Amino acid sequence: MTIDVHCHLYAEGFYNESFVGPTAINTELGGTSGWHSLDPDGSGHIQRMNEAGIDRCNILHIDMGVLFGEGALAIEQQNHHISEVVRKHKDQFTWFCGVDPRRKEAAELSEKCISQWGASGIKLYPTTGFLPADKECYPLYEVAVSKQVPVYFHMGPEAPPYKNEGNAHPSGLLRVLVDFSGLTVVVAHLSFEYWRDLITLGKVCDNVMADFCAWQRIAQRSYDQFCHILRRFLDQFGSDRVMFGTDAPLVELAMSSKEWVEMVKRLPHDSPKGVAFSEEEIGALLDGNARRLFATIKQQVD
Numbered sequence: 495m496t497i498d499v500h501c502h503l504y505a506e507g508f509y510n511e512s513f514v515g516p517t518a519i520n521t522e523l524g525g526t527s528g529w530h531s532l533d534p535d536g537s538g539h540i541q542r543m544n545e546a547g548i549d550r551c552n553i554l555h556i557d558m559g560v561l562f563g564e565g566a567l568a569i570e571q572q573n574h575h576i577s578e579v580v581r582k583h584k585d586q587f588t589w590f591c592g593v594d595p596r597r598k599e600a601a602e603l604s605e606k607c608i609s610q611w612g613a614s615g616i617k618l619y620p621t622t623g624f625l626p627a628d629k630e631c632y633p634l635y636e637v638a639v640s641k642q643v644p645v646y647f648h649m650g651p652e653a654p655p656y657k658n659e660g661n662a663h664p665s666g667l668l669r670v671l672v673d674f675s676g677l678t679v680v681v682a683h684l685s686f687e688y689w690r691d692l693i694t695l696g697k698v699c700d701n702v703m704a705d706f707c708a709w710q711r712i713a714q715r716s717y718d719q720f721c722h723i724l725r726r727f728l729d730q731f732g733s734d735r736v737m738f739g740t741d742a743p744l745v746e747l748a749m750s751s752k753e754w755v756e757m758v759k760r761l762p763h764d765s766p767k768g769v770a771f772s773e774e775e776i777g778a779l780l781d782g783n784a785r786r787l788f789a790t791i792k793q794q795v796d
């Protein structure tokens with residue numbers, strides 16, 4: 495089985511025209527075309543998953559309205575839209591709601607997404623202008639702890655207009671993890687350039703997991719470097735705490751999900767000198783670790 499813990503679904507009205515795309519990779523790929531891959535009913539994802547042999551995909555919703563201005567659909571409607579897509583394809587999709595903690599209704603809406611609309615967790619995007627340890631975020635962590643669901647953070651620097659004043663540096667999560675010992679945190683992208691600091695965080699906090707999605711570009715540019723860094727993570731962060739993701743549809747522009755799955759599956763047979771991966775480790779990345787994480791999430795809705 496292969497589980498993609500990190501993808502996105504875009505529908506008309508989610509974002510307004512000033513939105514420049516969810517990651518710095520977009521800039522690298524030469525524009526804003528990535529997020530325009532509108533897939534309102536998820537059929538694009540299902541086709542992609544079938545091609546790549548991905549059995550399950552976790553859709554992370556991102557609230558960009560505070561930084562870029564509101565989309566035509568209110569944030570509640572956006573989250574509801576995703577929940578409806580997931581409800582229709584329960585065997586293939588799970589989802590995390592996206593609500594900016596600076597919104598007045600943030601905690602209440604997150605709670606509703608989890609309790610009534612089946613969200614498996616909360617996704618936060620601090621580079622839109624807040625720090626994970628800001629007090630506005632705390633009511634959301636309280637919801638996550640009480641509902642026994644994880645909080646998923648985008649981590650890693652991004653180009654302006656995103657904010658890089660420590661917003662997406664893993665060290666900013668330490669305060670949160672100390673204050674909420676019962677909270678499970680998932681960090682996206684191995685924190686990109688901050689990857690060493692994520693390893694450090696992982697050494698002092700047990701309840702942190704990570705995905706290595708959107709490393710396709712790095713793997714393409716320098717396969718050896720990708721293998722060495724992934725190996726460091728498995729050795730020093732923990733081979734039971736790292737999960738596979740695609741960040742589709744955006745990163746599909748750099749590498750298809752099919753190629754990415756194949757590259758990861760080939761790691762035990764095709765790694766640079768001095769770096770080795772076992773089949774068991776790759777199985778854990780592609781499936782076992784995500785499956786264990788989801789098994790801890792208390793499903794609130796039948």
Ligand SMILES: [Zn+2]
Nearest residue numbers: 500502516741
């Ligand atoms: Zn993403």
